[in-house]
Amino acid sequence: MTKKKVAIIGAGPGGLTAGMLLAAKGYKVEVYEKNDVIGGRTSRLKHGEFQFDLGATFFMMPKLLEELFEEAGRNLYNYVQLHRLDPLYTLRFGDVTFTPRVDRQDMLDEIERVFPGESQGFIQFMEKEGEKFDRVEKLLRRPFVHRRTYLSKDVLYALPKLDMFQTVYSKLSSYFNDERLKYAFTFQAKYLGMSPWKCPGTFTILSYLEHKFGLYHPIGGVNRICEAMRQVIEEYGGVVHTGKPVAQILTEGKQATGLRLENGLDVQADEVIINADYSYSVQHLFEEKWKKKFQKKMENKKYSCSTFMLYLGLKQEVNLPHHMVVFADDYKRNVEEMTEQLVLSEDPSVYIHYPTKLDPTTAPAGKSTAYLLMPVPNTEADIDWEEASPRMRQKMLDILARETGIENIESLIETEHCITPSDWEAMNIQHGAVFNLAHSLDQMMYNRPHNQVKELSHCYLVGGGTHPGSGLPTIFQSAKISADLVEKNSGAKTTQSIKPSQEKVTM
Ligand SMILES: Cc1cc2nc3c(=O)[nH]c(=O)nc-3n(C[C@H](O)[C@H](O)[C@H](O)COP(=O)(O)OP(=O)(O)OC[C@H]3O[C@@H](n4cnc5c(N)ncnc54)[C@H](O)[C@@H]3O)c2cc1C
Structure with missing residues (x-):
C-alpha cells in the first residue's frame, strides 16, 4: 500500500514532534525548513567555538516527551541526557536572593x-x-x-x-x-x-x-531535543530538508495538496502541516483567495512581547548560577512599560542563563557562555532598534558585571551575538512576538487558531500559534493533537489526483 505523504513547513519543535509521530505510524514524512539548521526558536546557535540555545532554555515536564517518544517506539533517554536542576533558579530582588528548591x-x-x-x-x-x-x-x-x-x-x-x-x-x-x-x-x-x-x-x-x-537541562542544550526528533524521523525513513524555504501552500478546491518551495519546485502531499509562525503564514504562504479569508480572522489579534538577546562567549568561567532572573527594582512598572506603554524600561528585568558549569559541551575548556534575555515590547511598538540596541546591550552588561562581581566584564567577551525584536521578525515571526499570539481569554482554546484548518481540508497547524499555546510542553501537545487528527482524517485522498503546476519533487 502506498504510504500517505505528509509535508511539514518548518523544523521547529512543533513540526518535528508531528513529523516524528507520523513517521513512526508509517506516513512518509518530509519536513521543509527554511534555515540551514533545525529547531527554529529552539535551535542551536554556534558562534566560534561556543554553542548556545537560541531560545528555549527552561525545559519542564519530561514525562510528556517520554510519552511522545514511546508512542514513536523510542526511548527518549537513548537520545537525550537530562539533568534535573536544584535549585530551580536563582531570583534576585535587589540585595535579596531567593533560590527555590526541589x-x-x-x-x-x-x-x-x-x-x-x-x-x-x-x-x-x-x-x-x-x-x-x-x-x-x-x-x-x-x-x-x-x-x-x-x-x-x-x-x-x-x-x-x-x-x-x-x-x-x-x-x-x-x-x-x-x-x-x-x-x-x-x-x-x-x-x-x-x-x-x-x-x-x-x-x-x-x-x-x-x-x-522540576526543571531540566538537556546536555548540549534544549536544542538537542529537536536533534533527537530529527534522528527518529530519519530512522523511520522521513527526510528533514534544511535551507528549503516554502513559498506557498498549494490547494485544489477546498483542499491542501502540497507546497511550492521558494526554488520553484512543487511538492505533492496528502497532508500539509504548518509549523511556521501561523500569523506570518497567513500573510505570506497562502494563495490570494485564502489569504484574504484567513487575514480577516487574524485581524485585531493581540501578540506577546518580544526579547532582546545577547549571547556571549566568555574567555573564562565566571560565578553565576545556571538560571537567574534579576528583577527590576520596580517590577510592576517594568512590566507595564513593556506590555502597555510599549517603551523600553530604564529599569529592566533580565534573565541570565549560564549553562557551562553544568554542561561543558557549551564552551571550550576554561571558557564559558552566557545568554542574556531582556523581555521587551514587540515590533508593534515604535522603537528604533538600531538606536536602542547599544543602550540595552550596555544595560545588560552592567547587570552582568554586578551579578558576577567583575567590573570590566566587557574585557572577557571573546564572541558576541545580538538579536533584537526586528531580527526575530526577520525570522518570519509576526511582530517579532516570540511567544506567539497572546494567551488572553479571547485567544485561547476554541478562540485560538485551530489545529485543523476548518476552511481547507488536509491542512493542520502545530506550534505555539495554535491550541494549546506557546511553551515547549504545549507545543509538543499541539503536535500530538494535530498528528492524531491527521491520522483520524486521512483516508480518502491519495496523491494521484494532484497535478502540480511546475516541476515535481518526488517525496
Ligand atoms: C528567546 C526565547 C526563549 C524561549 N524560552 C523558552 C523556554 O525556556 N522554555 C519553553 O518551553 N519555551 C521557550 N520559548 C518558546 C517556545 O517554546 C520556542 O520558541 C519554540 O521553539 C517554538 O516552537 P514552534 O514549533 O512553535 O516554532 P519555531 O521554533 O519558531 O519553529 C518554526 C520553524 O518554521 C520555520 N519556517 C518559518 N517560515 C518558513 C518557511 N516559509 N519555510 C520553511 N520553514 C519556515 C522556522 O525557520 C522555524 O524553524 C522561548 C522562545 C524564545 C524566542
Whole structure:
C-alpha cells in the first residue's frame, strides 16, 4: 500500500514532534525548513567555538516527551541526557536572593529564610494548583476545533476551576503576602510573553509545574531535543530538508495538496502541516483567495512581547548560577512599560542563563557562555532598534558585571551575538512576538487558531500559534493533537489526483 505523504513547513519543535509521530505510524514524512539548521526558536546557535540555545532554555515536564517518544517506539533517554536542576533558579530582588528548591522541606526552609511566615502559602499553592492542573491537563490534550467542545464532560468539569476570570497575579496574591514572593511564582507569565497582571489565572499552573515536576537541562542544550526528533524521523525513513524555504501552500478546491518551495519546485502531499509562525503564514504562504479569508480572522489579534538577546562567549568561567532572573527594582512598572506603554524600561528585568558549569559541551575548556534575555515590547511598538540596541546591550552588561562581581566584564567577551525584536521578525515571526499570539481569554482554546484548518481540508497547524499555546510542553501537545487528527482524517485522498503546476519533487 502506498504510504500517505505528509509535508511539514518548518523544523521547529512543533513540526518535528508531528513529523516524528507520523513517521513512526508509517506516513512518509518530509519536513521543509527554511534555515540551514533545525529547531527554529529552539535551535542551536554556534558562534566560534561556543554553542548556545537560541531560545528555549527552561525545559519542564519530561514525562510528556517520554510519552511522545514511546508512542514513536523510542526511548527518549537513548537520545537525550537530562539533568534535573536544584535549585530551580536563582531570583534576585535587589540585595535579596531567593533560590527555590526541589525538595519540599528544603523549599519550605528557603521560603522561611527569605520570607518568614510565608511557607504555609506554598503548601496551599501546591495543593490548590494541583487540583487545577488535574483538570486543565485534559484540556491541553484535546483539540478545540468545534465550539461544542465546551459542552464536553471534561471541559465542563474543568471550567469552574480554571480561574479564567482572575489574573495570575491576583491568584498568587491569595497564597502569599510579600510582593517578591508573588513575583517568584508569577514571572512565569513571561514564558507566554504576558503581564502577570493581565494573564488569565489559569496560567498559575506554569509555576506549579516547575515545582511539581522540576526543571531540566538537556546536555548540549534544549536544542538537542529537536536533534533527537530529527534522528527518529530519519530512522523511520522521513527526510528533514534544511535551507528549503516554502513559498506557498498549494490547494485544489477546498483542499491542501502540497507546497511550492521558494526554488520553484512543487511538492505533492496528502497532508500539509504548518509549523511556521501561523500569523506570518497567513500573510505570506497562502494563495490570494485564502489569504484574504484567513487575514480577516487574524485581524485585531493581540501578540506577546518580544526579547532582546545577547549571547556571549566568555574567555573564562565566571560565578553565576545556571538560571537567574534579576528583577527590576520596580517590577510592576517594568512590566507595564513593556506590555502597555510599549517603551523600553530604564529599569529592566533580565534573565541570565549560564549553562557551562553544568554542561561543558557549551564552551571550550576554561571558557564559558552566557545568554542574556531582556523581555521587551514587540515590533508593534515604535522603537528604533538600531538606536536602542547599544543602550540595552550596555544595560545588560552592567547587570552582568554586578551579578558576577567583575567590573570590566566587557574585557572577557571573546564572541558576541545580538538579536533584537526586528531580527526575530526577520525570522518570519509576526511582530517579532516570540511567544506567539497572546494567551488572553479571547485567544485561547476554541478562540485560538485551530489545529485543523476548518476552511481547507488536509491542512493542520502545530506550534505555539495554535491550541494549546506557546511553551515547549504545549507545543509538543499541539503536535500530538494535530498528528492524531491527521491520522483520524486521512483516508480518502491519495496523491494521484494532484497535478502540480511546475516541476515535481518526488517525496
Ligand atoms: C528567546 C526565547 C526563549 C524561549 N524560552 C523558552 C523556554 O525556556 N522554555 C519553553 O518551553 N519555551 C521557550 N520559548 C518558546 C517556545 O517554546 C520556542 O520558541 C519554540 O521553539 C517554538 O516552537 P514552534 O514549533 O512553535 O516554532 P519555531 O521554533 O519558531 O519553529 C518554526 C520553524 O518554521 C520555520 N519556517 C518559518 N517560515 C518558513 C518557511 N516559509 N519555510 C520553511 N520553514 C519556515 C522556522 O525557520 C522555524 O524553524 C522561548 C522562545 C524564545 C524566542
